[in-house]
Amino acid sequence: MDSNVIPKAFQSPHHWHLASLSSISQSQSPASKLIYSYSNVLDGFCASLTDSELESMKASPGFLHSIHNSPVKYDTTHSTKFLGLTVVSSPAWESSNYGEGMIIRVVDTGTWPESDSYGDHGMGPAPTR
Incomplete structure (x- = not known):
């Protein structure tokens, strides 16, 4: 608007x-x-x-642009292991109360995924499906 x-x-x-x-x-x-x-x-x-x-x-005054919301699929391979969340009895899960009451926001900064900051140097291969 x-x-x-x-x-x-x-x-x-x-x-x-x-x-x-x-x-x-x-x-x-x-x-x-x-x-x-x-x-x-x-x-x-x-x-x-x-x-x-x-x-x-x-057609309303002030309208500039709309974005249709579309479903997003889970797209990570190593995050749960990296965060120590591979076991349900993990201390991280317990201390977070299993995520209860969490508010998660995503801020798209337009970063460049090919940047070295996102490199996976030293990581093992992606898990098989």
């Missing part, structure tokens, strides 16, 4: 996001479609929309 076009009537970007959803939503509770409002690094929101609602949103 382009924060330069936010009407002054809204107290915050979050209120603008809710109003935008209300204007295009076909459901009784458009607020339930809003998953999260972003306003620190970028202005925008995450919402669960139908295809027709997305098309309506694209």
Whole structure:
């Protein structure tokens, strides 16, 4: 969303996001479609929309871009061994309360995977499937 076009009537970007959803939503509770409002690094929101609602949103003032959420598959070979999590009775599992209450966020920094920082020098071969 382009924060330069936010009407002054809204107290915050979050209120603008809710109003935008209300204007295009076909459901009784458009607020339930809003998953999260972003306003620190970028202005925008995450919402669960139908295809027709997305098309309506694209015609809304301030709309810049949308990204379709797609499933991501587990893609690691050595992390569990490196972190000492190969055995369920590992002290790391116990001290973390088995991950209960954990919040995990992924920040895509656009790093270059071919960088030496990501090298696997000294690591054994990837496990077989």
